Amino acid sequence: ISLNMTQEAEDLGKLVILILSDIKLLDSPFLNVENILKFVDNPYLRIDDNIQHILGTVLEEVKKLPEVSKEEEAKQYLIIADERFKNYQEKKREKDIYSIRYNLSKNLSDIYTSISEEKLLHLYSEVEKEFSKFYGQINKEDESGFKANLTPNQGGLTFEVDFYNRGFFPPNALHSEGHQDGMGLCLYFALAKRLMGNDFTFCLLDDVLVSVDINHRREFCRFLKSEFPHTQFVITTHDEIWAKNLNTEGVVKSSKQMLHFRKWTVNDGPLVWDAKEVWDEIDNLLTNNQMTEAAHNLRRYLEYILGELAYKLRVKLEARASTSYDLGEILPAVVAQYKEYLRKAKETANSWNQRDQVHKLEELDKTFGEIYKRTNAEQWSINPLVHYNAWANFTKNDFNPVKNEFSNLLKQLRCESCNNWIYASPIKGVVELIRCDCGNVNLNLKKKH
Secondary structure, eight states, X not given: OOOOOHHHHHHHHHHHHHHHHHHHHHHSTTTXXXXXXXXXXXXXXXXXXXXXXXHHHHHHHHHTSOOOOHHHHHHHHHXXXXXXXXXXXXXXXXXXXXXXXXXXXXXHHHHHHHHHHHXXXXXXXXXXXXXXXXXXXXXXHHHTTOOEEEEEETTEEEEEEESTTSOEEOHHHHSOHHHHHHHHHHHHHHHHHHHHGGGOOEEEEESTTTTSOHHHHHHHHHHHHHHOTTOEEEEEOSOHHHHHHHHHTTSSOSGGGOOOEXXXXXXXXXXXXXXXXXXHHHHHXXXXXXXXXXXXXXXXXXXXXXXXXXXHTTOOOOOOTTOOOOHHHHHHHHHHHHHHHHHHHHHHHHHTTOHHHHHHHHHHHHHHHHHHHHTTHHHHHHOTTOOGGGGGGSOHHHHHHHHHHHHHXXXXXXXXXXXXXXXXXXXSSSOOEEXXXXXXXXXXXXXXX
């Protein structure tokens, strides 16, 4: 049937929408009591004359349709049945194909899972041993027999550690934050060693021992040396004591391998305590008559570098929690210690009858003393009314000689050949040598018996 009833169709569509809204009302009778009462009073409100006319027209056209014979019904049934049978056959073929693919995929998955689990179990076992060994090394004073369990668990991993032979627990159950940090590092190194082997040649550690105490940090240094001698480590830290531990324990073998950032800006990045750079910066400030900034930079540099020299020369200073000293404290102490070493070196040279060496040391002592005197530091340090902040009140002509003499003073404590600071050797026990990295500076303190 073909009916040209476009407008009528739109009207019927609107009727359908209204009837659907009525159904919603009837689905929630208690929420729409008033509207339902109106609907019940006149249920045929939606069927107006226009709709009745449209429905009547459609009904008349339907009545004109011919009656379908039983043969025609059977034919239509067979056509539909044939179509559905062909669809069934096609889907069955697809099912057989996908069943084969499923079985192949499942077999592959099972093989992969089996091999993966076997490899992972082996890896867990190896990592478990390495992890326990590493952690026992770092904490050998109280947990040398430490053990851990790494057990697969429903696609995850159960990680439990021994607590002083009282059973196995998660790391965060009973161990301190510092011990947990140590475990994290040991687990990382155990995995790196197992997975990378000899290819583990570079490692960056960014302030990883913040919550670990000093004794365990020292053991960590020894651990790095013994377990990973062929790995290049780049280590950052805010802790100056641990930085010195890295040096004393031989992880850092020379001063050239250490950089100390003196400041950092977004535009310029980090700036290190480089002597040439600092002196150039001070000269630029003086050129612009920025005396306060120049004095501040000089003082900060001297306090930093003399702190390093105090450590290298094993200067005895008053113990304090902050381990920081101002210029009035640390400069006289470093100067006095160095002059004491020169005195002992002269006595040693005399004991070995090395007259040329004695003469050389006397000249060195004399030059060093004269330079120190010209800095006026000796007078300032004993006068409580004059402090190094007085530099800020100098003129450029007043300040330049002071700056130059301090520069000359520091040159006396640095090797001209390798450009490294001198240091006392050994780092523990009785000092036997004052030397530099290249050996050009070599003051013997071991007398002839």
